[in-house]
Amino acid sequence: MGPAQTGLRFGKLTAPALQAPVNRILPFSCVDGPGSRMVVFFQGCNMNCPSCHNPHTIGHCNHCLDCVPHCPNGALVDASVNGKRKLAHSAPQCQNCESCLPHCGRNGSPYARRHDVASLVKQIADHAPLLDGVTFSGGEATLQHRFLGALMAQLKQHPECAHLNLLIDSNGLTDGAHWDGLLPHADGVMLDIKAMDPALHKTLTGRDNAKVLASARLLAEQDKLAELRFLLIEHHNDSDAELDALAAFIRALPGQRPLKLNGFRHHGVREQARQWAETTELRLQQVASRLQQQGIDARINAAP
Template structure:
Protein backbone atom coordinates (compact mmCIF):
# COMPACT_ATOMS: atom_id res chain seq x y z
CA UNK A 1 0.00 0.00 0.00
CA UNK A 2 1.21 3.49 -0.87
CA UNK A 3 0.89 6.36 1.59
CA UNK A 4 -0.10 9.09 -0.88
CA UNK A 5 -0.33 12.78 -0.09
CA UNK A 6 -1.62 13.82 -3.54
CA UNK A 7 -2.22 12.56 -7.06
CA UNK A 8 -1.81 15.22 -9.73
CA UNK A 9 -3.66 14.10 -12.88
CA UNK A 10 -1.59 16.27 -15.20
CA UNK A 11 1.78 17.98 -15.03
CA UNK A 12 4.23 19.24 -17.63
CA UNK A 13 7.05 20.11 -15.19
CA UNK A 14 7.68 16.74 -13.50
CA UNK A 15 9.50 14.99 -16.30
CA UNK A 16 9.19 14.83 -20.08
CA UNK A 17 5.81 15.45 -21.70
CA UNK A 18 2.47 15.29 -19.93
CA UNK A 19 2.54 13.21 -16.77
CA UNK A 20 0.43 11.92 -13.92
CA UNK A 21 2.34 12.57 -10.69
CA UNK A 22 1.96 10.54 -7.51
CA UNK A 23 3.27 12.34 -4.42
CA UNK A 24 4.15 9.93 -1.61
CA UNK A 25 4.12 10.96 2.05
CA UNK A 26 7.32 10.88 4.10
CA UNK A 27 10.88 12.13 3.64
CA UNK A 28 14.26 11.30 5.18
CA UNK A 29 15.53 14.87 4.71
CA UNK A 30 14.54 17.81 6.90
CA UNK A 31 15.27 20.62 4.46
CA UNK A 32 15.02 24.05 6.02
CA UNK A 33 13.83 25.37 2.64
CA UNK A 34 11.14 22.73 2.02
CA UNK A 35 8.12 24.19 0.21
CA UNK A 36 5.93 21.27 1.33
CA UNK A 37 7.04 20.58 4.92
CA UNK A 38 3.80 18.71 5.66
CA UNK A 39 5.00 15.90 3.37
CA UNK A 40 8.05 15.13 5.54
CA UNK A 41 6.55 13.35 8.56
CA UNK A 42 3.92 10.60 8.32
CA UNK A 43 0.82 11.27 10.40
CA UNK A 44 0.95 9.61 13.84
CA UNK A 45 -2.86 9.83 14.21
CA UNK A 46 -2.73 11.83 17.46
CA UNK A 47 -5.97 13.62 16.62
CA UNK A 48 -4.82 17.19 17.32
CA UNK A 49 -5.96 18.29 13.86
CA UNK A 50 -9.59 17.19 14.24
CA UNK A 51 -10.87 20.20 16.15
CA UNK A 52 -9.04 22.56 13.78
CA UNK A 53 -11.11 21.45 10.78
CA UNK A 54 -14.07 23.81 10.18
CA UNK A 55 -15.75 21.30 7.85
CA UNK A 56 -15.57 18.30 10.23
CA UNK A 57 -13.73 16.45 7.49
CA UNK A 58 -11.44 14.65 9.95
CA UNK A 59 -12.40 12.00 12.46
CA UNK A 60 -10.67 9.44 14.68
CA UNK A 61 -11.48 5.82 13.92
CA UNK A 62 -10.87 3.65 16.99
CA UNK A 63 -12.24 0.41 15.57
CA UNK A 64 -8.88 -1.05 14.56
CA UNK A 65 -5.86 -2.14 16.56
CA UNK A 66 -4.67 1.46 16.66
CA UNK A 67 -6.75 4.64 16.32
CA UNK A 68 -6.42 6.25 12.90
CA UNK A 69 -7.34 9.60 11.42
CA UNK A 70 -10.00 9.29 8.73
CA UNK A 71 -10.18 12.04 6.12
CA UNK A 72 -13.57 12.62 4.48
CA UNK A 73 -12.37 14.22 1.27
CA UNK A 74 -15.89 15.08 0.07
CA UNK A 75 -16.30 17.47 3.03
CA UNK A 76 -12.84 19.03 2.80
CA UNK A 77 -12.49 22.64 1.62
CA UNK A 78 -8.66 22.39 1.55
CA UNK A 79 -8.28 25.35 3.89
CA UNK A 80 -5.22 23.58 5.34
CA UNK A 81 -6.00 24.58 8.92
CA UNK A 82 -5.26 20.98 9.88
CA UNK A 83 -1.71 21.39 8.56
CA UNK A 84 -1.24 24.51 10.67
CA UNK A 85 -2.54 22.69 13.75
CA UNK A 86 -0.13 19.77 13.43
CA UNK A 87 2.90 20.20 15.69
CA UNK A 88 4.84 17.67 13.59
CA UNK A 89 4.10 19.43 10.27
CA UNK A 90 2.41 16.30 8.99
CA UNK A 91 -0.59 15.84 6.73
CA UNK A 92 -3.73 13.98 7.85
CA UNK A 93 -5.17 14.26 4.32
CA UNK A 94 -3.34 11.26 2.93
CA UNK A 95 -4.73 8.16 1.29
CA UNK A 96 -3.74 4.51 1.23
CA UNK A 97 -3.60 3.14 -2.31
CA UNK A 98 -2.84 -0.33 -3.56
CA UNK A 99 -0.97 -0.82 -6.83
CA UNK A 100 -4.25 -1.75 -8.52
CA UNK A 101 -5.94 1.40 -7.23
CA UNK A 102 -3.08 3.52 -8.58
CA UNK A 103 -3.36 1.72 -11.92
CA UNK A 104 -7.06 2.60 -11.96
CA UNK A 105 -6.19 6.30 -11.54
CA UNK A 106 -3.64 6.00 -14.33
CA UNK A 107 -6.15 4.35 -16.68
CA UNK A 108 -8.69 7.12 -16.04
CA UNK A 109 -6.16 9.72 -17.20
CA UNK A 110 -4.51 7.58 -19.88
CA UNK A 111 -5.71 9.63 -22.90
CA UNK A 112 -4.03 12.76 -21.54
CA UNK A 113 -0.61 11.53 -20.36
CA UNK A 114 2.50 9.90 -21.74
CA UNK A 115 4.20 9.09 -18.48
CA UNK A 116 4.09 8.56 -14.71
CA UNK A 117 6.27 10.32 -12.15
CA UNK A 118 6.47 9.20 -8.53
CA UNK A 119 7.56 12.04 -6.25
CA UNK A 120 7.41 12.94 -2.57
CA UNK A 121 8.30 13.62 0.16
CA UNK A 122 10.96 11.15 -0.86
CA UNK A 123 9.49 8.50 -3.11
CA UNK A 124 12.31 5.98 -2.66
CA UNK A 125 11.33 5.48 0.99
CA UNK A 126 8.42 3.41 -0.36
CA UNK A 127 10.64 1.54 -2.81
CA UNK A 128 8.76 -1.82 -2.84
CA UNK A 129 5.58 0.01 -3.83
CA UNK A 130 7.37 2.02 -6.55
CA UNK A 131 8.93 -1.14 -7.99
CA UNK A 132 5.60 -2.99 -7.95
CA UNK A 133 3.82 -0.07 -9.65
CA UNK A 134 6.42 0.41 -12.38
CA UNK A 135 6.64 -3.34 -12.94
CA UNK A 136 2.85 -3.54 -13.33
CA UNK A 137 2.87 -0.65 -15.81
CA UNK A 138 5.56 -2.28 -17.93
CA UNK A 139 3.67 -5.60 -17.88
CA UNK A 140 0.34 -4.12 -19.01
CA UNK A 141 -0.09 -3.84 -22.81
CA UNK A 142 -2.37 -0.80 -22.45
CA UNK A 143 0.10 1.05 -20.17
CA UNK A 144 3.55 -0.18 -21.20
CA UNK A 145 4.14 2.84 -23.45
CA UNK A 146 4.09 5.15 -20.42
CA UNK A 147 7.50 6.23 -19.20
CA UNK A 148 8.15 5.65 -15.48
CA UNK A 149 10.15 8.39 -13.75
CA UNK A 150 11.30 8.98 -10.17
CA UNK A 151 11.66 12.41 -8.57
CA UNK A 152 14.22 11.94 -5.78
CA UNK A 153 16.69 13.53 -3.39
CA UNK A 154 19.19 10.86 -4.42
CA UNK A 155 19.51 9.19 -1.01
CA UNK A 156 18.56 5.69 -2.20
CA UNK A 157 21.27 3.08 -1.70
CA UNK A 158 23.00 1.46 -4.66
CA UNK A 159 21.29 -1.81 -3.77
CA UNK A 160 17.93 -0.06 -3.98
CA UNK A 161 18.74 1.49 -7.35
CA UNK A 162 19.72 -1.87 -8.81
CA UNK A 163 16.33 -3.26 -7.78
CA UNK A 164 14.52 -0.35 -9.44
CA UNK A 165 16.61 0.11 -12.61
CA UNK A 166 14.93 -2.66 -14.69
CA UNK A 167 11.60 -0.81 -14.46
CA UNK A 168 12.85 2.80 -14.42
CA UNK A 169 12.98 5.03 -17.49
CA UNK A 170 14.61 8.01 -15.81
CA UNK A 171 15.18 9.99 -12.63
CA UNK A 172 15.28 13.64 -11.64
CA UNK A 173 17.82 14.09 -8.82
CA UNK A 174 18.16 17.08 -6.49
CA UNK A 175 21.71 18.17 -5.67
CA UNK A 176 20.99 20.49 -2.75
CA UNK A 177 24.58 21.72 -2.26
CA UNK A 178 28.12 20.95 -3.35
CA UNK A 179 29.96 20.87 -0.02
CA UNK A 180 29.04 18.29 2.62
CA UNK A 181 28.87 20.94 5.32
CA UNK A 182 26.45 23.12 3.34
CA UNK A 183 24.31 20.15 2.33
CA UNK A 184 24.11 19.00 5.94
CA UNK A 185 23.15 22.49 7.08
CA UNK A 186 20.30 22.72 4.54
CA UNK A 187 18.98 19.16 4.68
CA UNK A 188 20.23 17.55 7.88
CA UNK A 189 22.01 14.86 5.80
CA UNK A 190 25.24 14.58 3.84
CA UNK A 191 25.32 14.28 0.05
CA UNK A 192 27.55 11.20 -0.33
CA UNK A 193 24.70 9.02 -1.62
CA UNK A 194 23.48 11.77 -3.92
CA UNK A 195 26.74 11.71 -5.86
CA UNK A 196 26.65 7.89 -5.88
CA UNK A 197 23.12 7.94 -7.27
CA UNK A 198 23.95 10.48 -9.98
CA UNK A 199 26.96 8.42 -11.08
CA UNK A 200 25.05 5.13 -11.18
CA UNK A 201 22.07 6.57 -13.04
CA UNK A 202 24.35 8.24 -15.58
CA UNK A 203 26.19 4.95 -16.17
CA UNK A 204 22.89 3.20 -16.89
CA UNK A 205 21.55 6.08 -19.01
CA UNK A 206 18.71 6.65 -16.54
CA UNK A 207 19.67 10.16 -15.38
CA UNK A 208 17.17 12.57 -16.92
CA UNK A 209 17.86 15.69 -14.87
CA UNK A 210 20.05 17.11 -12.11
CA UNK A 211 18.38 19.99 -10.29
CA UNK A 212 20.15 22.79 -8.45
CA UNK A 213 18.13 25.00 -6.11
CA UNK A 214 19.89 28.36 -5.94
CA UNK A 215 19.52 30.10 -2.57
CA UNK A 216 21.59 33.31 -2.66
CA UNK A 217 24.08 33.39 0.20
CA UNK A 218 22.99 29.96 1.48
CA UNK A 219 23.56 27.31 -1.18
CA UNK A 220 27.16 27.17 -2.37
CA UNK A 221 26.82 26.65 -6.12
CA UNK A 222 28.11 30.13 -6.99
CA UNK A 223 31.01 29.83 -4.53
CA UNK A 224 31.92 26.36 -5.81
CA UNK A 225 31.17 27.01 -9.47
CA UNK A 226 34.53 25.72 -10.75
CA UNK A 227 34.28 22.31 -9.04
CA UNK A 228 30.56 22.09 -9.78
CA UNK A 229 31.06 22.86 -13.47
CA UNK A 230 33.84 20.30 -13.77
CA UNK A 231 31.56 17.66 -12.24
CA UNK A 232 28.48 18.49 -14.31
CA UNK A 233 30.58 18.67 -17.47
CA UNK A 234 31.43 14.98 -17.11
CA UNK A 235 27.78 13.91 -17.18
CA UNK A 236 26.22 12.70 -20.45
CA UNK A 237 25.30 15.63 -22.70
CA UNK A 238 21.67 14.49 -22.72
CA UNK A 239 21.27 15.16 -18.98
CA UNK A 240 19.36 18.35 -18.24
CA UNK A 241 20.86 20.69 -15.63
CA UNK A 242 17.86 22.48 -14.20
CA UNK A 243 18.33 25.66 -12.17
CA UNK A 244 15.53 26.38 -9.71
CA UNK A 245 15.02 29.66 -7.85
CA UNK A 246 14.33 29.62 -4.11
CA UNK A 247 11.17 31.39 -2.96
CA UNK A 248 9.28 31.52 0.33
CA UNK A 249 6.00 29.85 -0.60
CA UNK A 250 5.23 27.21 2.04
CA UNK A 251 8.56 27.69 3.80
CA UNK A 252 8.60 27.92 7.60
CA UNK A 253 11.18 28.62 10.30
CA UNK A 254 14.67 29.95 9.65
CA UNK A 255 14.47 29.66 5.86
CA UNK A 256 11.48 32.00 5.73
CA UNK A 257 14.02 34.78 6.31
CA UNK A 258 16.49 33.65 3.66
CA UNK A 259 16.78 35.87 0.56
CA UNK A 260 14.63 34.98 -2.43
CA UNK A 261 16.31 34.06 -5.69
CA UNK A 262 15.55 36.48 -8.52
CA UNK A 263 15.93 36.14 -12.26
CA UNK A 264 19.21 38.04 -12.21
CA UNK A 265 20.63 35.57 -9.66
CA UNK A 266 19.72 32.60 -11.86
CA UNK A 267 21.03 34.26 -15.00
CA UNK A 268 24.34 35.00 -13.31
CA UNK A 269 24.74 31.39 -12.13
CA UNK A 270 23.73 30.09 -15.57
CA UNK A 271 26.30 32.33 -17.23
CA UNK A 272 29.03 31.13 -14.86
CA UNK A 273 28.19 27.49 -15.58
CA UNK A 274 27.87 28.05 -19.31
CA UNK A 275 31.25 29.84 -19.50
CA UNK A 276 32.78 26.74 -17.89
CA UNK A 277 31.31 24.39 -20.46
CA UNK A 278 28.10 23.18 -18.82
CA UNK A 279 25.50 22.46 -21.49
CA UNK A 280 21.77 21.68 -21.54
CA UNK A 281 20.90 24.26 -18.89
CA UNK A 282 17.21 24.70 -18.11
CA UNK A 283 16.14 27.95 -16.43
CA UNK A 284 12.87 28.70 -14.62
CA UNK A 285 9.99 29.94 -16.73
CA UNK A 286 8.40 31.72 -13.75
CA UNK A 287 9.99 33.56 -10.81
CA UNK A 288 7.96 34.12 -7.65
Protein backbone atom coordinates in the same frame (compact mmCIF):
# COMPACT_ATOMS: atom_id res chain seq x y z
CA MET B 1 0.56 -31.44 12.89
CA GLY B 2 2.74 -33.40 10.43
CA PRO B 3 5.22 -31.83 8.06
CA ALA B 4 2.99 -32.36 5.04
CA GLN B 5 0.12 -30.51 6.72
CA THR B 6 2.46 -27.74 7.84
CA GLY B 7 3.73 -27.28 4.30
CA LEU B 8 0.18 -27.17 2.95
CA ARG B 9 -0.79 -24.58 5.49
CA PHE B 10 2.18 -22.37 4.70
CA GLY B 11 1.61 -23.00 1.01
CA LYS B 12 -1.78 -21.33 1.34
CA LEU B 13 -0.42 -18.23 3.04
CA THR B 14 -0.40 -15.20 0.80
CA ALA B 15 2.01 -12.31 1.21
CA PRO B 16 0.32 -9.10 2.36
CA ALA B 17 -0.29 -6.68 -0.50
CA LEU B 18 2.44 -4.07 -0.85
CA GLN B 19 1.24 -0.67 0.30
CA ALA B 20 2.74 2.81 0.38
CA PRO B 21 1.66 6.13 1.92
CA VAL B 22 0.55 8.63 -0.70
CA ASN B 23 0.04 12.31 0.07
CA ARG B 24 -1.95 13.07 -3.04
CA ILE B 25 -2.32 12.27 -6.71
CA LEU B 26 -2.35 15.07 -9.26
CA PRO B 27 -4.26 13.78 -12.31
CA PHE B 28 -2.63 16.19 -14.77
CA SER B 29 0.51 18.30 -14.59
CA CYS B 30 2.66 19.94 -17.24
CA VAL B 31 5.48 21.04 -14.88
CA ASP B 32 6.66 17.71 -13.45
CA GLY B 33 8.41 16.33 -16.51
CA PRO B 34 7.77 16.29 -20.25
CA GLY B 35 4.25 16.30 -21.64
CA SER B 36 1.01 15.74 -19.80
CA ARG B 37 1.68 13.73 -16.65
CA MET B 38 0.00 12.30 -13.61
CA VAL B 39 2.01 12.94 -10.45
CA VAL B 40 1.98 10.61 -7.45
CA PHE B 41 3.30 12.33 -4.33
CA PHE B 42 4.44 9.77 -1.78
CA GLN B 43 4.33 10.70 1.90
CA GLY B 44 7.57 10.72 3.88
CA CYS B 45 11.04 12.09 3.21
CA ASN B 46 14.52 11.23 4.44
CA MET B 47 15.71 14.83 4.21
CA ASN B 48 14.39 17.77 6.18
CA CYS B 49 15.12 20.83 4.07
CA PRO B 50 13.99 24.21 5.39
CA SER B 51 13.63 25.21 1.72
CA CYS B 52 11.06 22.45 1.02
CA HIS B 53 7.88 23.94 -0.42
CA ASN B 54 5.88 20.79 0.43
CA PRO B 55 6.94 20.33 4.08
CA HIS B 56 3.68 18.52 4.90
CA THR B 57 4.94 15.57 2.82
CA ILE B 58 7.97 15.01 5.09
CA GLY B 59 6.51 13.32 8.16
CA HIS B 60 4.01 10.63 9.04
CA CYS B 61 0.84 11.00 11.08
CA ASN B 62 0.94 9.64 14.64
CA HIS B 63 -2.79 10.25 15.22
CA CYS B 64 -2.25 12.98 17.79
CA LEU B 65 -5.57 14.55 16.62
CA ASP B 66 -4.25 18.13 16.93
CA CYS B 67 -5.50 18.94 13.42
CA VAL B 68 -9.11 17.80 13.97
CA PRO B 69 -10.54 21.12 15.25
CA HIS B 70 -8.88 23.03 12.41
CA CYS B 71 -10.81 21.46 9.55
CA PRO B 72 -13.61 23.85 8.56
CA ASN B 73 -15.36 21.15 6.56
CA GLY B 74 -15.78 18.36 9.09
CA ALA B 75 -13.48 16.07 7.13
CA LEU B 76 -11.31 15.21 10.13
CA VAL B 77 -12.83 13.08 12.85
CA ASP B 78 -11.61 11.64 16.14
CA ALA B 79 -12.17 7.93 15.52
CA SER B 80 -10.37 6.72 18.64
CA VAL B 81 -11.38 3.32 19.99
CA ASN B 82 -10.85 2.08 23.57
CA GLY B 83 -8.49 4.95 24.33
CA LYS B 84 -6.36 4.28 21.24
CA ARG B 85 -6.18 7.54 19.33
CA LYS B 86 -7.11 7.36 15.68
CA LEU B 87 -7.63 10.07 13.09
CA ALA B 88 -10.19 9.48 10.36
CA HIS B 89 -10.24 11.57 7.20
CA SER B 90 -13.32 11.74 5.00
CA ALA B 91 -12.25 12.14 1.39
CA PRO B 92 -15.77 13.05 0.17
CA GLN B 93 -15.95 15.93 2.67
CA CYS B 94 -12.39 17.17 2.16
CA GLN B 95 -12.22 20.36 0.09
CA ASN B 96 -8.40 20.27 -0.23
CA CYS B 97 -8.28 23.67 1.48
CA GLU B 98 -5.08 22.73 3.39
CA SER B 99 -6.24 24.63 6.52
CA CYS B 100 -5.21 21.61 8.58
CA LEU B 101 -1.59 21.47 7.44
CA PRO B 102 -0.05 24.25 9.58
CA HIS B 103 -1.44 22.51 12.68
CA CYS B 104 0.47 19.28 12.22
CA GLY B 105 3.63 19.39 14.32
CA ARG B 106 5.07 16.36 12.50
CA ASN B 107 5.08 17.85 8.99
CA GLY B 108 2.46 15.28 8.10
CA SER B 109 -0.82 15.42 6.19
CA PRO B 110 -4.06 14.16 7.66
CA TYR B 111 -5.32 13.25 4.19
CA ALA B 112 -2.34 11.04 3.27
CA ARG B 113 -3.43 7.45 2.94
CA ARG B 114 -2.02 4.09 2.06
CA HIS B 115 -2.52 2.69 -1.42
CA ASP B 116 -1.85 -0.77 -2.74
CA VAL B 117 -0.29 -1.41 -6.13
CA ALA B 118 -3.53 -2.58 -7.78
CA SER B 119 -5.50 0.54 -6.79
CA LEU B 120 -2.80 2.85 -8.14
CA VAL B 121 -2.49 0.89 -11.38
CA LYS B 122 -6.25 1.26 -11.84
CA GLN B 123 -6.19 5.02 -11.18
CA ILE B 124 -3.35 5.51 -13.62
CA ALA B 125 -4.96 3.26 -16.25
CA ASP B 126 -8.21 5.26 -15.98
CA HIS B 127 -6.32 8.43 -16.99
CA ALA B 128 -3.75 6.81 -19.27
CA PRO B 129 -5.34 7.69 -22.65
CA LEU B 130 -4.83 11.40 -21.85
CA LEU B 131 -1.33 11.07 -20.39
CA ASP B 132 2.20 11.03 -21.76
CA GLY B 133 3.68 9.83 -18.51
CA VAL B 134 3.65 9.53 -14.74
CA THR B 135 6.04 11.18 -12.29
CA PHE B 136 6.62 9.59 -8.89
CA SER B 137 7.49 12.34 -6.46
CA GLY B 138 7.15 13.06 -2.77
CA GLY B 139 8.25 13.30 -0.11
CA GLU B 140 10.93 10.96 -1.37
CA ALA B 141 9.66 8.32 -3.77
CA THR B 142 12.64 5.98 -3.37
CA LEU B 143 11.75 5.40 0.29
CA GLN B 144 8.97 3.26 -1.23
CA HIS B 145 11.37 1.44 -3.55
CA ARG B 146 9.81 -2.02 -3.24
CA PHE B 147 6.30 -0.67 -3.82
CA LEU B 148 7.43 1.65 -6.61
CA GLY B 149 9.39 -1.08 -8.40
CA ALA B 150 6.35 -3.36 -8.33
CA LEU B 151 4.04 -0.55 -9.45
CA MET B 152 6.20 0.47 -12.41
CA ALA B 153 6.70 -3.17 -13.45
CA GLN B 154 2.92 -3.63 -13.60
CA LEU B 155 2.42 -0.37 -15.51
CA LYS B 156 4.94 -1.41 -18.15
CA GLN B 157 3.02 -4.68 -18.61
CA HIS B 158 -0.43 -3.07 -18.62
CA PRO B 159 -1.97 -2.78 -22.11
CA GLU B 160 -3.36 0.71 -21.43
CA CYS B 161 -0.28 2.02 -19.60
CA ALA B 162 2.66 0.59 -21.51
CA HIS B 163 3.06 3.84 -23.51
CA LEU B 164 3.56 5.92 -20.38
CA ASN B 165 6.95 7.48 -19.70
CA LEU B 166 7.75 6.76 -16.03
CA LEU B 167 9.98 9.22 -14.18
CA ILE B 168 11.12 9.25 -10.56
CA ASP B 169 11.64 12.64 -8.93
CA SER B 170 14.26 12.01 -6.24
CA ASN B 171 16.62 13.65 -3.78
CA GLY B 172 19.04 10.79 -4.50
CA LEU B 173 19.45 9.78 -0.87
CA THR B 174 19.08 6.05 -1.38
CA ASP B 175 21.29 2.98 -1.62
CA GLY B 176 22.60 1.78 -4.97
CA ALA B 177 20.85 -1.56 -4.38
CA HIS B 178 17.49 0.21 -4.30
CA TRP B 179 18.07 1.65 -7.76
CA ASP B 180 18.62 -1.92 -8.99
CA GLY B 181 14.96 -2.68 -8.30
CA LEU B 182 13.70 0.58 -9.80
CA LEU B 183 15.71 1.31 -12.93
CA PRO B 184 14.65 -1.70 -15.03
CA HIS B 185 11.12 -0.25 -15.01
CA ALA B 186 11.80 3.51 -14.94
CA ASP B 187 12.46 5.63 -18.01
CA GLY B 188 14.50 8.09 -16.02
CA VAL B 189 15.16 9.96 -12.80
CA MET B 190 15.03 13.69 -12.13
CA LEU B 191 17.57 14.31 -9.39
CA ASP B 192 18.15 17.27 -7.10
CA ILE B 193 21.60 18.29 -5.95
CA LYS B 194 21.30 20.65 -3.00
CA ALA B 195 24.98 21.38 -2.32
CA MET B 196 28.41 19.96 -3.12
CA ASP B 197 30.13 20.66 0.20
CA PRO B 198 29.09 17.86 2.63
CA ALA B 199 28.83 20.17 5.66
CA LEU B 200 26.74 22.69 3.73
CA HIS B 201 24.55 19.88 2.39
CA LYS B 202 23.93 18.73 5.94
CA THR B 203 22.96 22.25 6.96
CA LEU B 204 20.52 22.55 4.05
CA THR B 205 18.99 19.06 4.28
CA GLY B 206 19.94 17.42 7.57
CA ARG B 207 21.82 14.68 5.68
CA ASP B 208 25.21 13.98 4.11
CA ASN B 209 25.46 14.13 0.30
CA ALA B 210 27.70 11.10 -0.41
CA LYS B 211 24.75 8.88 -1.42
CA VAL B 212 23.22 11.67 -3.49
CA LEU B 213 26.37 12.11 -5.55
CA ALA B 214 26.77 8.33 -5.84
CA SER B 215 23.18 8.14 -7.12
CA ALA B 216 23.89 10.81 -9.73
CA ARG B 217 26.94 8.87 -10.96
CA LEU B 218 25.10 5.53 -11.02
CA LEU B 219 22.12 6.99 -12.88
CA ALA B 220 24.33 8.74 -15.42
CA GLU B 221 26.32 5.54 -16.01
CA GLN B 222 23.07 3.67 -16.68
CA ASP B 223 21.73 6.46 -18.91
CA LYS B 224 18.80 7.03 -16.54
CA LEU B 225 19.64 10.52 -15.33
CA ALA B 226 16.92 12.40 -17.18
CA GLU B 227 17.41 15.73 -15.44
CA LEU B 228 19.62 17.35 -12.83
CA ARG B 229 18.33 20.25 -10.77
CA PHE B 230 19.91 22.74 -8.42
CA LEU B 231 17.89 24.96 -6.09
CA LEU B 232 19.90 28.15 -5.89
CA ILE B 233 19.65 29.79 -2.47
CA GLU B 234 21.43 33.12 -2.48
CA HIS B 235 24.10 33.47 0.24
CA HIS B 236 23.77 29.76 1.06
CA ASN B 237 24.85 27.57 -1.86
CA ASP B 238 25.92 30.08 -4.51
CA SER B 239 29.57 30.63 -3.57
CA ASP B 240 32.14 30.37 -6.36
CA ALA B 241 33.58 27.25 -4.70
CA GLU B 242 30.15 25.57 -4.63
CA LEU B 243 29.35 26.43 -8.23
CA ASP B 244 32.76 25.37 -9.51
CA ALA B 245 32.54 22.07 -7.62
CA LEU B 246 29.07 21.51 -9.09
CA ALA B 247 30.32 22.20 -12.61
CA ALA B 248 33.29 19.85 -12.16
CA PHE B 249 31.03 17.11 -10.83
CA ILE B 250 28.57 17.39 -13.72
CA ARG B 251 31.34 17.53 -16.32
CA ALA B 252 32.72 14.24 -14.97
CA LEU B 253 29.37 12.45 -15.41
CA PRO B 254 28.94 10.35 -18.54
CA GLY B 255 26.38 11.62 -21.05
CA GLN B 256 24.73 15.00 -21.52
CA ARG B 257 21.73 16.52 -19.81
CA PRO B 258 20.64 20.02 -18.84
CA LEU B 259 21.06 21.40 -15.35
CA LYS B 260 17.85 23.15 -14.35
CA LEU B 261 18.40 26.09 -12.04
CA ASN B 262 15.53 26.94 -9.73
CA GLY B 263 15.49 30.09 -7.64
CA PHE B 264 14.58 29.77 -3.98
CA ARG B 265 11.09 31.13 -3.20
CA HIS B 266 9.22 31.59 0.07
CA HIS B 267 6.05 29.86 -1.13
CA GLY B 268 5.19 27.00 1.22
CA VAL B 269 8.45 26.97 3.18
CA ARG B 270 8.71 26.85 6.96
CA GLU B 271 9.64 29.72 9.24
CA GLN B 272 13.43 29.21 9.20
CA ALA B 273 13.63 29.56 5.43
CA ARG B 274 11.29 32.55 5.39
CA GLN B 275 14.22 34.48 6.84
CA TRP B 276 16.31 33.67 3.77
CA ALA B 277 16.30 36.00 0.78
CA GLU B 278 14.46 34.88 -2.33
CA THR B 279 16.84 34.33 -5.24
CA THR B 280 16.80 37.21 -7.69
CA GLU B 281 16.56 36.81 -11.44
CA LEU B 282 19.87 38.65 -11.74
CA ARG B 283 21.64 36.14 -9.48
CA LEU B 284 20.14 33.22 -11.40
CA GLN B 285 21.46 34.69 -14.64
CA GLN B 286 24.92 35.26 -13.13
CA VAL B 287 25.08 31.68 -11.88
CA ALA B 288 23.78 30.25 -15.16
CA SER B 289 26.41 32.24 -17.01
CA ARG B 290 29.23 31.05 -14.72
CA LEU B 291 28.16 27.42 -15.15
CA GLN B 292 27.74 27.77 -18.92
CA GLN B 293 31.28 29.16 -19.16
CA GLN B 294 32.40 25.91 -17.55
CA GLY B 295 30.65 23.79 -20.17
CA ILE B 296 27.40 23.11 -18.29
CA ASP B 297 24.05 23.31 -20.10
CA ALA B 298 22.56 25.39 -17.29
CA ARG B 299 19.00 26.54 -17.88
CA ILE B 300 16.96 28.79 -15.64
CA ASN B 301 13.63 27.23 -14.79
CA ALA B 302 10.83 29.75 -15.20
CA ALA B 303 9.25 30.61 -11.84
CA PRO B 304 5.79 29.05 -11.53
